[in-house]
Amino acid sequence: MSFGELVLWGLVKFVAIVFGWVMLVATVLTYLERKQSAYMQNRVGPNRAWVMGKKFPLSATLGQILADAVKVLVKEDTEPPRGGNPILHQISPALALVPALLMWIVIPFGPGPMPGAAGENWFLIADVNVGLLFMFAVMSISVYGATIGAWASNSGFSILGGLRVAAQMISYEVTLGLNLVGIFMIFGSMRLNDIIWGQGELAWGIVLQPLGFILFMVASIAETKRAPFDMPEAESELVAGYFTEFSSMRFAVFSLSEFIAVVAVAAVGVCAFLGGWQIPWVATPVDAAGVPIYGWITVAQVAIFLAKMVFVIWLQMQLRWTLPRFRYDQVMKLGWVYLLPLSLLNLVGTAIVMYLVR
Amino acid sequence: MTSTLRKEDDHLHSEYMQIAMGPSHPAMHGTVQMLLTLDGETVVDVDVRIGYLHRGFEKMSEVCTYNQVIPYTDRLNYVSPLCNNVGWALTIEKALGIKPPERCDYIRMIVCEMSRMSDHLTSIGAGSLELGGFTPFLYAVQAREEVWEVIEEVTGARLTTSYTRVGGVTADLPENFGERWVHAKHEVERLIVDIDKLLTRNRIFYDRMAGVGVISAEDAVDYGFTGPALRSTGVDYDVRTYAPYLFYDRVEFDVPVGKHGDNYDRYLVRLEEIRQSIRIIDQCLEQMQPGPVRIDDWSVILPPKDAVYNTIEGMIAHFKLIMEGVKVPAGEVYGYVEGGNGEVGYYVVSDGSGSFNVSDAPPSTRST
Numbered sequence: 001m002s003f004g005e006l007v008l009w010g011l012v013k014f015v016a017i018v019f020g021w022v023m024l025v026a027t028v029l030t031y032l033e034r035k036q037s038a039y040m041q042n043r044v045g046p047n048r049a050w051v052m053g054k055k056f057p058l059s060a061t062l063g064q065i066l067a068d069a070v071k072v073l074v075k076e077d078t079e080p081p082r083g084g085n086p087i088l089h090q091i092s093p094a095l096a097l098v099p100a101l102l103m104w105i106v107i108p109f110g111p112g113p114m115p116g117a118a119g120e121n122w123f124l125i126a127d128v129n130v131g132l133l134f135m136f137a138v139m140s141i142s143v144y145g146a147t148i149g150a151w152a153s154n155s156g157f158s159i160l161g162g163l164r165v166a167a168q169m170i171s172y173e174v175t176l177g178l179n180l181v182g183i184f185m186i187f188g189s190m191r192l193n194d195i196i197w198g199q200g201e202l203a204w205g206i207v208l209q210p211l212g213f214i215l216f217m218v219a220s221i222a223e224t225k226r227a228p229f230d231m232p233e234a235e236s237e238l239v240a241g242y243f244t245e246f247s248s249m250r251f252a253v254f255s256l257s258e259f260i261a262v263v264a265v266a267a268v269g270v271c272a273f274l275g276g277w278q279i280p281w282v283a284t285p286v287d288a289a290g291v292p293i294y295g296w297i298t299v300a301q302v303a304i305f306l307a308k309m310v311f312v313i314w315l316q317m318q319l320r321w322t323l324p325r326f327r328y329d330q331v332m333k334l335g336w337v338y339l340l341p342l343s344l345l346n347l348v349g350t351a352i353v354m355y356l357v358r
Numbered sequence: 359m360t361s362t363l364r365k366e367d368d369h370l371h372s373e374y375m376q377i378a379m380g381p382s383h384p385a386m387h388g389t390v391q392m393l394l395t396l397d398g399e400t401v402v403d404v405d406v407r408i409g410y411l412h413r414g415f416e417k418m419s420e421v422c423t424y425n426q427v428i429p430y431t432d433r434l435n436y437v438s439p440l441c442n443n444v445g446w447a448l449t450i451e452k453a454l455g456i457k458p459p460e461r462c463d464y465i466r467m468i469v470c471e472m473s474r475m476s477d478h479l480t481s482i483g484a485g486s487l488e489l490g491g492f493t494p495f496l497y498a499v500q501a502r503e504e505v506w507e508v509i510e511e512v513t514g515a516r517l518t519t520s521y522t523r524v525g526g527v528t529a530d531l532p533e534n535f536g537e538r539w540v541h542a543k544h545e546v547e548r549l550i551v552d553i554d555k556l557l558t559r560n561r562i563f564y565d566r567m568a569g570v571g572v573i574s575a576e577d578a579v580d581y582g583f584t585g586p587a588l589r590s591t592g593v594d595y596d597v598r599t600y601a602p603y604l605f606y607d608r609v610e611f612d613v614p615v616g617k618h619g620d621n622y623d624r625y626l627v628r629l630e631e632i633r634q635s636i637r638i639i640d641q642c643l644e645q646m647q648p649g650p651v652r653i654d655d656w657s658v659i660l661p662p663k664d665a666v667y668n669t670i671e672g673m674i675a676h677f678k679l680i681m682e683g684v685k686v687p688a689g690e691v692y693g694y695v696e697g698g699n700g701e702v703g704y705y706v707v708s709d710g711s712g713s714f715n716v717s718d719a720p721p722s723t724r725s726t
Contacts, residue, residue: 041496156377160399227490228562236385236488322556324563325490328399 013125018101021109025306026259029313030068031061036314037321068252075248084154084245092152093246093253096145100260102138106131107267108193110277110302115194117290123277123302124193131190135268136177139223142261143169146232146242149254153245161241164328165225165232171335172222172229178343179212179219182350183272192268196276200284205273211346213273215339220265221316222331225258228323231331266312267305274308277301374402381410385488419716423683424450424524427716432518434720437480437502438473438698439519440509447522448603449693449704453686454524458653462526463604464646469512469521470604470695471635471642475546476505477698478586478628478635485625486557489566494556501549504542511538524684525659526652536643543636550632558626567622574619584721585700586627591619597696609641658684683712697721 031046038045049063080089110123121127128134143166150162183205184190187198199205206213222229233241243254270276278284279301285293292298326334375396380386389410395403415434419427431442444466451458483498506516511532513519521527532538557563573583575591588595596613598606614630616623652659656675665672688710694703700721708714 037492041493042500043496156375160375160377160396163398230490234490236490239384321493323491324486324494324557324560324566326562327566330562330565 010126014105017123017125018104022101022104022260022263023256025263025309026256027065028061029259029263030255031064033317034064036317040318040321072249072252077250078245078247080153080245081155085152088148088152089245090250092145092149093250093257094145095148096142097253097257097260099138099142099145100257100264103135103261103264104267105138106135106192107264107271108196108276109267109305110298111284111292112193113292114286114290115189115191115197119289119291121193122294127191127193129191131192132180132184132268132272133190135264136173139261140169140173142257145257146254149246150242153242155245157238157240157244158242161232161238161244164238165242168222168225168229168231168331168335171332172219172339175215175219175335175339175343176223178340178347179209179216180268180272182209182212182347185347185350185354192271192276196271196278199275200278204275204278209273209346209350211342212350213269215343215346216269216273217312217315218339219335220269221319222335224262224265224316226262226316227320228325229331230320230325231328234325262313262316263309266309266316269312270305270308274312276308277305279304380407387484415718416716420713423712424686424714425679425683428522429518429520432520434702434718435477435698435722436517438477439517440469440473440513440521441477441695441697442702443519443522444470444604445693445695445697445702446704447524448695449691449706450524450684450686452693453689453691453706453708454658454684456525456653456655456658458526459650460605461530461646461649462651462653464642465527465531465651466522467604467606467609468531468639468642469509469519471638472505472509474696474698475632475635476502476509478632479505479546481586481628481699482553482557482625485567485621486553486563489563491557491563494553497549497552497556501546501553504545504549508535508538508542511535523652523659525655530651539639539643543640546632547636550629554629558629564622567625568620569618570621571624572618572620578619583700585697586624586631587700587721589614590616590623590627592617597694597701601694603695605642605645606638608645609638611638685712686710686714 035045037043046064047060049060049067051059051063051066079086105125106128108121108124112121112124112127113119146165147162150158150165153159183195186202186205186208187195189195189198195205202208225232231241232238233243238244243251246254279297282297282300284301285295285297287293377394377396378391379394380391381389386392391407391410393405393407394401413430413433415430418430422430428443428446431446432439434442447466479498479502483495483502486492486498487495509519510516512535513521513528573581573587573591575593578588578591579593583591584595584597592615594613594615597603598611599613611634612630614627614634616627656672657679660666660679661672661675666676667673686706686708688708690705690707692703692705694701696702697720701719702721703719705717705719706714707716
């Protein structure tokens with residue numbers, strides 16, 4: 001393939017996967033989140049918007065999503081208060097959304113060729129050899145959207161929220177990364193596709209790295225700024241945190257990018273610790289070159305990937321609606337004093353065990 | 359309050375930051391403004407500005423008859439209006455030197471305790487909401503709803519109860535009150551267990567509540583704290599036991615006290631007081647006998663409608679009460695009641711003609 005074809009093909013895949021898959025899951029999540037919290041709190045939740053009466057099963061979901069979309073689109077788009085920077089204020093939601101979408105470039109949600117085998121991976125946008133490192137690089141950039149938006153708002157609440165985002169995301173990225181290093185060491189690759197194949201042969205990451213999985217989960221909740229780690233947007237303190245001064249679609253883009261990040265981090269967790277698209281005791285059919293033969297098993301594998309992802313997200317929601325929020329200093333203390341040494345310990349332990357086993 | 363922004367460190371160019379939290383802010387449930395001076399995440403100084411909700415209760419009351427004040431007392435604390443109603447009625451009855459029938463006093467105790475439950479449930483729930491715990495808040499509100507439904511059946515209103523009159527209450531308890539109460543009680547007890555499990559031994563909740571907002575017993579007494587805020591410091595002052603009014607000396611209940619005077623102890627005290635309120639109401643329902651709920655004195659309480667329409671005495675008594683109000687002898691009186699957040703006091707000076715001045719001593723302003 002020439003370079004031009006490569007770029008074009010990548011773009012087509014990006015649009016198809018991101019808009020057909022990621023955005024869909026994230027949008028449905030905004031509904032599920034409210035429904036889930038309603039069930040936990042003895043409420044009914046959103047049930048007013050129906051598409052075509054109650055004719056088909058998901059008409060409430062679809063109706064609510066459409067109603068939300070219409071609402072945020074037609075609302076007034078407010079300017080930042082005097083002294084803010086209108087241009088930065090306008091582009092900052094995009095700065096938050098784009099990195100969240102770019103994370104999906106390296107996440108495979110269906111079986112690709114076996115490690116070392118040449119072939120097209122239909123469920124992955126780009127087969128980058130540094131894989132997860134690329135994702136971490138992109139994830140770091142997403143801090144800018146929030147911080148710049150907060151800065152451009154010229155509001156005390158926003159700026160405090162922006163500072164909290166920066167501090168919290170940087171702190172917990174360290175833990176998040178270190179817990180994946182154990183997985184890198186065991187499977188000897190940073191490509192998620194290779195890691196998933198490796199898990200099929202050896203054992204799932206959660207079995208090999210139980211402590212790493214728990215720490216990863218905690219750090220991933222902090223990384224996606226969700227309760228009990230939702231300091232940056234702590235309603236009772238900072239009104240809405242860094243997006244206090246945003247309205248209509250800009251506000252929606254911020255929250256959507258948050259949901260996309262939630263889905264992305266959950267997907268990484270599934271790939272690294274829960275076997276990705278592997279179904280237990282079901283072998284992936286491959287041809288002689290190591291390229292999977294696509295069939296009904298593939299469909300089941302994509303479905304199981306989705307199910308695992310939803311399970312992880314559901315777990316996060318359950319935590320979110322159960323626990324109260326940390327205080328800012330407690331989050332920093334938890335991150336640097338407890339989680340970071342624990343993950344270092346996990347790493348050293350993994351290294352020693354690996355040395356002994358070999 | 360520090361009036362100017364001070365430079366903390368010239369080298370870093372870091373300045374204190376000022377933020378106006380309120381009067382319109384998600385955490386300011388009344389309209390209160392807090393001017394915060396922040397050093398990064400640390401609060402250096404707070405200037406609490408009350409007065410956005412000044413209702414002019416005392417001034418308005420000057421042109422009212424005694425019974426016309428009762429709807430105003432609802433608004434003094436909108437989650438425990440019945441305590442305020444009862445407090446006002448007790449104050450004027452004290453000035454008149456009259457004693458309503460026994461059943462009336464038991465009813466007043468019951469509604470007072472139900473009010474206290476709703477007040478404490480609101481406090482606990484809102485406290486949890488402030489920490490981001492939305493689920494316990496809704497559980498508390500659900501429990502409060504059960505209590506309010508019973509209150510609505512008794513008084514006809516959820517918030518603006520205006521249930522008491524000088525010399526009695528507007529109406530007897532409804533016939534099915536016993537069943538309704540048992541149902542509400544079970545619901546509240548069930549939900550309290552849920553809240554308890556979600557919060558009390560929750561590490562995050564404990565870390566955020568314990569050691570925060572500490573006040574020593576001496577300081578609390580000096581500032582004039584009463585109610586759960588004072589009891590959390592270890593002082594067992596409760597008007598209900600120190601100066602029993604109504605029949606609080608006939609029922610058994612414990613006064614929970616805290617140890618450290620921090621937010622966590624205040625939470626525990628309130629949680630336990632809800633359970634004690636349930637105990638008190640159960641005992642009241644056992645002890646109370648059928649009987650009248652207003653005193654039989656037409657110079658204080660409105661005559662029955664039958665008498666108003668058919669007899670000249672009833673008609674005149676009704677006219678005099680409506681136009682001139684209850685006649686309280688000249689003098690001054692202080693009435694008190696243990697409200698949801700502490701001692702609610704009314705200091706009334708009467709000139710004997712039916713007009714009067716009142717000064718209310720609410721528990722919350724003193725502890726702001």
